[in-house]
Amino acid sequence: MNDKDFENSFQEVYIILNNLSNINKEKIPKEVFEYLENFKNDEFDFKYDNSKSIDEQNVSDDATMFLACIYHDFLCNEEEKNEIEQIWKENNEKIFDPFKNTRNISEEKLNQKEKSKSDYNLKNNVIAKKKKQSLLEKIFENLRKIFKKNY
Numbered sequence: 001m002n003d004k005d006f007e008n009s010f011q012e013v014y015i016i017l018n019n020l021s022n023i024n025k026e027k028i029p030k031e032v033f034e035y036l037e038n039f040k041n042d043e044f045d046f047k048y049d050n051s052k053s054i055d056e057q058n059v060s061d062d063a064t065m066f067l068a069c070i071y072h073d074f075l076c077n078e079e080e081k082n083e084i085e086q087i088w089k090e091n092n093e094k095i096f097d098p099f100k101n102t103r104n105i106s107e108e109k110l111n112q113k114e115k116s117k118s119d120y121n122l123k124n125n126v127i128a129k130k131k132k133q134s135l136l137e138k139i140f141e142n143l144r145k146i147f148k149k150n151y
Contacts, residue, residue: 005060006062007039008060009062010039011041011046012044013063016059016063017032017033017067017070019048019050028074072085
C-alpha cells in the first residue's frame with residue numbers, strides 16, 4: 001500500500017463521516033476530522049449514497065478498517081464494543097497464530113515456538129524502535145494519539 005492509497009482511504013472516511021447525523025458527528029473529536037482533512041486526496045472521486053448501506057458501496061478495505069476503529073472508539077455502546085473487540089481478537093489469532101490451528105503440533109512444540117517467538121519479538125521491538133518511521137507509520141502513530149487522547 002502506498003501513500004496515495006491511504007490518502008484515498010482518508011477521503012472515503014472523510015466523506016462517510018460527513019454524511020453522519022449531527023448527533024453522531026458531534027461524538028467524534030474535531031481533531032479526527034481535521035486530520036482527515038489534512039491528509040485526504042481531494043482528487044479522489046468517491047461517491048457516497050445515503051440511500052444505500054455501507055456494505056452496498058465501493059468502500060476500500062482500509063477505509064472500512066478506519067471506520068471500524070472510529071465506530072469502536074466514539075460511536076458504539078459497551079456491548080457493541082465488546083463484540084468488536086472479540087472479533088478483532090479472533091481475527092488476530094487466525095492471522096498471527098497459525099501454529100495454534102495446526103493439528104499435528106504437540107503442545108510442547110507449541111510452547112517452545114511461542115517462547116522463541118516472544119523472545120524474537122522482544123529483540124525485534126528493541127531493534128524496531130531504533131528504525132526511522134515511514135510516513136505511513138507516522139500517520140498511524142498520530143491517529144492512535146488522537147484516538148487515545150480523546151477516548
